[in-house]
Each structure stands twice: as C-alpha cells, then as structure tokens.
Amino acid sequence: TVKRGGWKRPVAKGSCYGKPKSAGVKSLKIQRSIQSVAEERVGWACGGLRVLNSYWVVADAVFKYYEVICVDPAHKSIRRNPRIIWIVGAVHKHRELRALTSAGKKNRGLGKGHKYTKVIGSSRRANWKRRNTFSLKRYRLGGIFMSSLYL
Secondary structure, eight states, X not given: OEEOSOBOOOOGGGOXXXXXXXXXXXXXXXXXXXXXXXXXXXXXXOTTSEEEEEEEEEEOSSEEEEEEEEEOTTOHHHHTOTTTGGGGSGGGTTTGGGTOXXXXXXXXXXXXXXXXXXXXTSSHHHHHHHHHOXXXXXXXXXXXXXXXXXX
C-alpha cells in the first residue's frame, strides 16, 4: 500500500533555507514509480526474503495497492529448483533497493528500443558525459605509431 499523489518535503515550518530553486515544499514529484516504493517498503519489512517482482492490484482514492512477490532463499524448495536458485546468492540481497526489479529498471530507463536511448552507457550521467565530452584523438595512438617510424 502506497499513498497516491505527490510528495511533501519534510522540512520544519515549510522553510527549506537555500536558493529559490530548491525551496519547494508541496509540488514535488518522486522520480521513481510508486510500485518501486512499494517493493522497497516490503524489502525493509521482510529483510530475510528476496523481492522477485510486483504487480498492481487495485487503487482507490487514497492508496495504490501492489502485490510483491517475495522468495525465501533458505527454503529447500527454492534451493533445489534450478530455475530460481539464482536468487539464493548473496549478490541478490535487497534487489529492490538497488533498482534491479522490473519496476526499478523501468525507472532507471534500462531496456531495449528507441524509448531507452537516454541511458546507453550504463547511466544517464555517463550517457550525457560521453556525448558532451570533446576529445581530440591526435596523440592517443601516436606513441606506438611514431616509435615504429623511427626504428
């Protein structure tokens, strides 16, 4: 269960102290989806389980409801099943906090196709940096080439 709507900045008396750009209190929009927030809350509440995925169930005027699929890595039926044993590894602890679930990957912009070109290069920042860095390749391979000329 996640409350619908925008987010309010948790500041005392509505004062943010700083530049006017960051002075907003009420009209804030979270950069992630509400579904990923629901997965994160379940992950905190059930620390021993691994969050596999989630799906939307229903919504009313105040809340949105999601069902989150969790897996117990210590259960024998999980450890004996070759299709799901990958989630037992320690590297998959708290996948939901690192945006490795389906909802989290969608928020990060990972995927295939023309809609997912903003994160080619692993992240938005790496993508922007690569496209906005001006590099002259005059002296990159010159050392090897020049040394062979003078031999």
